[in-house]
Amino acid sequence: MEKIYLDYNASTPLAPEVVEAMKPLLYDYYGNSSALHWSGKPVKQLLQKAREQVASLIGSSPNEIVFTSGGSEANNLALKGFYFKHRSKGNHIITSKIEHPAIINPCKFLEQVGANVTYVGVDRYGRVSLEEIKKAITKETILISIMHSNNEVGTLQPIKAIAEMAKQAGIVFHTDASQSVGKVPIDVKELQVDMLTIAGHKLYAPKGIGALYLKEGIQLEPLIHGAGHESGLRAGTENTLLAVGLGQACEIATVQVGRKEIKKLTEYFWHQLRTVFGENVVLNGHAEERLPNTLSVNFVNKVGQDILAGIPQLAASTGSACHAGSVELSPVLKVMEVPEHIGMGAIRFSVGRETTQAEIDQVISWLRQIIT
Incomplete structure (x- = not known):
C-alpha cells in the first residue's frame, strides 16, 4: 500500500545532510564541550559552529542563540524567564487566543503566580488586530508574545508592525517562529523582535532540539539552575549531537527558504481541490499571508476525522475531534468563528521537500473516492 506523508507541520524527516x-x-x-583537554575542544568547536549556523539563518549573532530541548522549552524560557526576572516592573503580558499550547499553558501557569494575561482575538483569517493589541497595553505591560505563523491554518502575523508598537511602548516582544523558520525568510533585526523560538523537528533537524534567539541585553531567569552552560541560561551539558543536527538543518534552510517549488505545489493542490469539490471545500486562514507549504481546508458538512480514517495510507491532521458522536472544533477554528458545519470537516495538509505532484494527484483521487 502506497503511503503519502502530508503532515510536515507536525514533524519533518531528518535531512540526509x-x-x-x-x-x-x-x-x-x-x-564534554566544557572540558579544556583534547577531547573537549573539538566538541566545543562543533557546538560553536552549530550556533553560528543557526544565527546565520535568522540574522543574529551566535552569542544570541540559546540551545534548548525544543520549541516548547524555548517558549517557556522566554515567557517564564522574562516574567520572573522583570515582574517587579509590571505583571501584564499580552498574547493571542490562537497561540500554540506551548505559549497558552505557560501563560496560564504565570496567571497562577501573579501575572495578568490578555488574550487578544483574531479575524476570520486568523490575523491579530494591531488595534486590539494597542488597546490592551497598560503601564504594567512588560511582554508581548505573538506567534509568527499559525501552525494549524498557516496564517502569518504582522510581526514587524507589532514589534515596532512594542518598541515604542518600551515593551519586550517575543515571537514563536517554530512553524516559520526554514519555510519563510526571517531576519530578527528586520523584524525587530527581542526573542524568537526555533523548533528543530519542523525544519528537518532531530526532535528534542530547539533554540531561543535572545537579543543581547535581554535578561532572563533560568528555568534550570546549575552550572553556567548556555551563558548561564540553561544548566546541563549541551546536547552537541542534536545541536549539530539543528545547525546543519539551518544551513540547508538558508538555501531552501527562498525556493518557490513548495508554494507552487500547495497552490496546485488547492486548485485541484477546488476543481473537484467546488464550493464544498473552503480555505482556512489568509489567502496570501500564509506559510507556503500549509493548506488547511474544510470539507463542508463532512467530518475531517472520518475522511482521514477512510484513507489510512494518508498522513495529515484534522482540525476537529469526535467525542461520543459530537464534533468539537479546534480552539483555533473556534476563535476564528468558523461555522461548525464547515469547520468540522477541517483537514490540514502540509507539504515538504519530498512531496511530489504525483502524490498530490493520488491524494485528490483518494479524497474524491471517500467524499463523493
Missing part, C-alpha cells in the same frame, strides 16, 4: 553531520558525534567526538 543532517544525519551525516551528526554521525561523527556518535563515534569520535564524545568529550
